[in-house]
Amino acid sequence: MPNAPGTVPPPRHPPAYLALGFLVGGVTGASLTALVSGFVVGVTPLVVTGLVLPALSGMLFFLATRPRVAREAAEVPRTALAAIESLEASEGEASDVPVRFELSVAPDGAAPFRVEVRQDVHLSELPGYRPRGVVVVEYPPERPWKTRIVRRPTPRWEERASVARVDPAPGPVLRHEVPSDCLGSLLSLLGLLIGAAVVLLLFRADLFGAPGDTGTPGRSVSSLSTDPGTR
Structure with missing residues (x-):
């Protein structure tokens, strides 16, 4: 397990x-x-x-x-059912809208957990996501904060999601924070x-430059001091 x-x-x-x-x-x-x-x-x-x-x-x-x-x-991702606790869509001009989801994930044979994810959703698919709706998700077993909603689940998982009821999972909320x-x-x-x-x-x-290097002016002064002058 x-x-x-x-x-x-x-x-x-x-x-x-x-x-x-x-x-x-x-x-x-x-x-x-x-x-x-x-x-x-x-x-x-x-x-x-x-x-x-x-x-x-x-x-x-x-x-x-x-x-x-x-x-x-x-790492093989794990598939599970999740209930949408809340969602918040951001404004955008593109066809895909960034959406923040808070999910209660209920894996088979494992403890449920709550996670917050941000995922782009097409405008035509956005009405299909609603609070307490059940969706199919995938996540790496060792990194559950990287949960992603499966947009095109297999018929078996799609049928399970249509009839399942997922209870709210206890906190805290897992977040992939930077x-x-x-x-x-x-x-x-x-x-x-x-x-x-x-x-x-x-x-x-x-x-x-090398320390202590006095350069040409020092040599000029030395030569002038030793050259006898004429008056």
Whole structure:
């Protein structure tokens, strides 16, 4: 029997999201600083660093996330019946309207749960969705907050939905939320500043010159002091 989904919403600030924001900010700051500095002072290694760093970071990110993406793609979604507790359609000019649904999902052989989803619905199909109406949904067993309404269910599930009655599920409501406050933005800004500072520190000799170099004027003064003058 499949495990019942948990009743705790996903963390609002997952560490992976915060770390990714910091790394993206660092790569962006380092790349922009290297490109601008390299073009201004004519230092080829800086220009190359600014071009290679984003490509290398993108490749590493792809390799790091590939196992998770493959695992999620191989996960077989679960089908269940759900009752519409409430719905709210947003205004739009396109034929598909964004709709927020709050659903009570009743999986077979598992604990019911309540979830909030946002899904586009065609204008011609919108009247078919009403409060306390029963619909067919699919969701990944390990990520129930990604529940989606099946627009064209199989005849068997469509028949079940037409005669079924789903009781309201207890809360809390599962939501697929993305951090929206300033914590992620602050970490991205911090990463951007640190990335820029690292580039300036590593290439300070090319950008600002070697310390202690007095240049040509110092040699001119020395030669004048040792040259006997004539009156």
